[in-house]
Amino acid sequence: MPNADAPLLEVDDLRIEFRSGREIVRAVNGASFTVRRGETTAVLGESGSGKSVTAAAIMRLLASPPAHITGGRIRFNGADVLGAPMAQWRKRCGRDIGMVFQDALASLNPVFTVGWQIAEPFKAHGVLPAKAALERAVALLGRVGIPEPHARAHDYPHQFSGGMRQRVMIAMAIALDPSLLIADEPTTALDVTVQAQIMDLLLDLQRERHMAMVLITHDLGVVAEVADRVAVMYGGRVVESGLARDVLPRPAHPYTLALLESVPRSDIEQQQLNPIVGSPPNMATLPSGCAFHPRCRRATSECRAARPPTVKVAPGHHAECFYAQQVFDGR
Amino acid sequence: MDANAQTTAAIIEVRGLTKHFPIGAGLKLRQKAAVIRAVDGVDFAIHKGETLGLVGESGCGKSTVARTLMRLEEPTAGEARFHGEDIFSAGDARLKLIRRRIQMVFQDPYASLNPRMRVAQIIAEPWVIHPDALPRSEWAARIAELLQSVGLLPEHAQRYPHEFSGGQRQRIGIARALALNPEMLVCDEPVSALDVSVQAQVVNLLEKIQANSHVACLFIAHDLAVVRHLSHRIAVMYLGRIVEIGPVDRVYRAPRHPYTKALLSAQPRIDFAQNGSERILLKGEVPSPANPPSGCRFRTRCWKAQAICAEQTPPLVADRPQHQVACHFPE
Ligand SMILES: Nc1ncnc2c1ncn2[C@@H]1O[C@H](COP(=O)(O)OP(=O)(O)O)[C@@H](O)[C@H]1O
Ligand SMILES: Nc1ncnc2c1ncn2[C@@H]1O[C@H](COP(=O)(O)OP(=O)(O)O)[C@@H](O)[C@H]1O
Ligand SMILES: [Mg+2]
Ligand SMILES: [Mg+2]
Numbered sequence: 001m002p003n004a005d006a007p008l009l010e011v012d013d014l015r016i017e018f019r020s021g022r023e024i025v026r027a028v029n030g031a032s033f034t035v036r037r038g039e040t041t042a043v044l045g046e047s048g049s050g051k052s053v054t055a056a057a058i059m060r061l062l063a064s065p066p067a068h069i070t071g072g073r074i075r076f077n078g079a080d081v082l083g084a085p086m087a088q089w090r091k092r093c094g095r096d097i098g099m100v101f102q103d104a105l106a107s108l109n110p111v112f113t114v115g116w117q118i119a120e121p122f123k124a125h126g127v128l129p130a131k132a133a134l135e136r137a138v139a140l141l142g143r144v145g146i147p148e149p150h151a152r153a154h155d156y157p158h159q160f161s162g163g164m165r166q167r168v169m170i171a172m173a174i175a176l177d178p179s180l181l182i183a184d185e186p187t188t189a190l191d192v193t194v195q196a197q198i199m200d201l202l203l204d205l206q207r208e209r210h211m212a213m214v215l216i217t218h219d220l221g222v223v224a225e226v227a228d229r230v231a232v233m234y235g236g237r238v239v240e241s242g243l244a245r246d247v248l249p250r251p252a253h254p255y256t257l258a259l260l261e262s263v264p265r266s267d268i269e270q271q272q273l274n275p276i277v278g279s280p281p282n283m284a285t286l287p288s289g290c291a292f293h294p295r296c297r298r299a300t301s302e303c304r305a306a307r308p309p310t311v312k313v314a315p316g317h318h319a320e321c322f323y324a325q326q327v328f329d330g331r
Numbered sequence: 332m333d334a335n336a337q338t339t340a341a342i343i344e345v346r347g348l349t350k351h352f353p354i355g356a357g358l359k360l361r362q363k364a365a366v367i368r369a370v371d372g373v374d375f376a377i378h379k380g381e382t383l384g385l386v387g388e389s390g391c392g393k394s395t396v397a398r399t400l401m402r403l404e405e406p407t408a409g410e411a412r413f414h415g416e417d418i419f420s421a422g423d424a425r426l427k428l429i430r431r432r433i434q435m436v437f438q439d440p441y442a443s444l445n446p447r448m449r450v451a452q453i454i455a456e457p458w459v460i461h462p463d464a465l466p467r468s469e470w471a472a473r474i475a476e477l478l479q480s481v482g483l484l485p486e487h488a489q490r491y492p493h494e495f496s497g498g499q500r501q502r503i504g505i506a507r508a509l510a511l512n513p514e515m516l517v518c519d520e521p522v523s524a525l526d527v528s529v530q531a532q533v534v535n536l537l538e539k540i541q542a543n544s545h546v547a548c549l550f551i552a553h554d555l556a557v558v559r560h561l562s563h564r565i566a567v568m569y570l571g572r573i574v575e576i577g578p579v580d581r582v583y584r585a586p587r588h589p590y591t592k593a594l595l596s597a598q599p600r601i602d603f604a605q606n607g608s609e610r611i612l613l614k615g616e617v618p619s620p621a622n623p624p625s626g627c628r629f630r631t632r633c634w635k636a637q638a639i640c641a642e643q644t645p646p647l648v649a650d651r652p653q654h655q656v657a658c659h660f661p662e
């Protein structure tokens with residue numbers, strides 16, 4: 001039996017490259033974070049920072065080539081993920097980890113009814129016979145807020161609105177009662193009022209089922225509202241991590257701080273936004289040393305020369321910056 | 332921002348703007364041709380130097396308002412008086428003159444710039460269309476000046492769009508829009524496609540342009556915080572109609588229409604002071620604009636709806652100065 005206090009998921013120094021022709025895209029460059037049982041961990045980062053690739057690696061969905069995992073470890077419930085035989089992992093992962101993607105239309109199968117698709121895991125994992133599986137699918141559709149689930153189970157994905165499709169995908173992801181749900185920008189493509197409905201549903205399900213959740217997002221507001229922990233990604237690394245209620249009000253990495261100052265806020269008066277100069281890095285030509293240094297107000301020659309250490313600024317609160325303590329202290 | 336621009340005369344006055352798109356015409360001959368009521372009777376005015384923010388969820392008709400004002404789309408009904416002259420009934424020659432004074436900035440900085448043109452040609456294009464605008468001998472100097480005013484370098488003039496990041500391309504689009512010193516800008520989601528850390532750069536640029544050139548602006552966005560930051564007044568759309576319009580601080584602090592309230596409450600926000608209001612979760616989804624509800628279009632999702640809401644369309648009324656709401660039971 002795994003220890004109940006041990007982390008559910010540990011990503012440790014993960015490195016992933018995409019090789020094509022002469023170019024090497026270093027999508028993930030030593031990312032580390034842990035996810036605890038029943039908690040929501042937000043992976044926050046701008047587009048291209050390596051969030052989805054990290055999620056795909058956990059699910060072992062990366063095709064190789066072009067993807068190559070060149071280092072690091074992933075442990076789920078204490079067991080090695082990357083070294084496990086594929087068939088064994090698929091079975092394990094299919095039961096214990098559910099995944100929700102940003103684009104439901106691309107991840108649902110267009111030629112099968114949604115009822116059939118939700119019933120599929122029960123059949124595949126030998127849990128239930130076909131008829132009972134369909135009944136469970138209908139119940140799940142009802143649970144995720146699809147009106148008239150009996151009738152809608154016979155519809156195809158394209159017959160649902162964006163928000164309803166997202167609900168269908170959530171029903172599929174939670175069907176086998178996973179202990180971890182990975183939600184990759186589950187509401188990014190949706191309007192704010194629909195986004196609020198879907199986030200509410202996800203949090204409800206999480207509490208009801210004691211699921212842990214990895215919530216991948218680029219939205220600081222979403223992190224502030226729902227995350228227990230946050231891992232901030234930049235250039236394929238987790239540059240800051242800790243409890244969201246510690247990190248957001250008092251960040252220790254200049255990138256997290258700059259991001260907070262650059263977005264319009266509703267809780268403080270801002271005369272002018274304080275933008276971050278430049279744009280996110282090209283992962284094929286990452287800057288030397290700290291990947292954020294070309295955009296950082298504090299950068300010194302040190303930051304160009306070497307990768308900064310991980311500094312513990314408070315219990316459970318880490319930042320990868322030579323000046324983390326100063327940033328944390330507001331100096 | 333506060334509403335101090337109201338005292339001057341309106342430079343544009345829109346009344347009864349309506350745009351219906353025909354759908355599935357000809358299938359059933361005897362049936363009345365079906366239409367999508369994209370915009371259905373919209374009134375607003377914008378004053379000199381004023382920015383009107385237009386918000387609402389996708390599909391509510393924001394872009395259609397912008398595109399009909401620019402006559403990129405012919406309106407079904409209504410008028411739009413620009414300094415008293417109706418844009419919608421203007422002939423080609425008059426329209427060309429009006430278009431010189433109203434310029435548009437588009438959402439997609441990738442699609443809106445011709446990839447085969449150098450930046451200099453892109454910015455000079457309006458001067459080709461309006462040969463009397465600027466003598467050719469002054470083009471180079473003015474291009475350099477415009478590039479600098481949007482935070483780019485004069486030497487960028489000889490480059491092609493693909494050599495720039497998304498944020499830089501949006502700056503090029505803005506420089507082009509400013510080339511004719513317009514009196515009004517129509518900005519359709521100008522920062523929505525940009526990375527989070529880059530959005531603030533463009534928001535600040537637009538703010539600087541407002542302050543320096545006193546250009547009036549119709550600013551469309553779905554990010555309510557960005558709209559609040561840049562607008563003097565704000566109009567909220569739902570299913571083709573404006574449901575509330577008023578000074579930005581008043582609408583954000585004390586929304587009067589239930590939809591505005593729900594929309595504002597749904598926006599995820601960073602609010603460490605926890606002084607935000609309760610989240611209102613709307614039931615159901617936005618009805619189809621091909622078959623909108625009778626009376627008040629929001630009534631099918633409104634927690635205050637009574638019989639009268641289905642029977643009578645609430646008009647936009649100003650029972651408080653400058654703050655209009657279309658609701659039978661406003662807050
Ligand atoms: N199949 C692929 N081939 C090549 N590069 C890829 C592939 N998938 C992702 N990448 C690159 O890896 C980096 C990280 O991508 P991703 O994890 O999708 O970012 P995000 O944080 O937006 O989810 C990006 O630079 C992206 O272009
Ligand atoms: N060219 C078109 N033909 C048919 N329907 C259209 C067309 N353009 C927009 N629509 C419809 O009009 C409505 C309003 O669209 P739009 O103005 O783009 O909304 P917004 O910009 O607020 O997202 C939507 O239902 C959309 O599908
Ligand atoms: Mg992604
Ligand atoms: Mg639009």
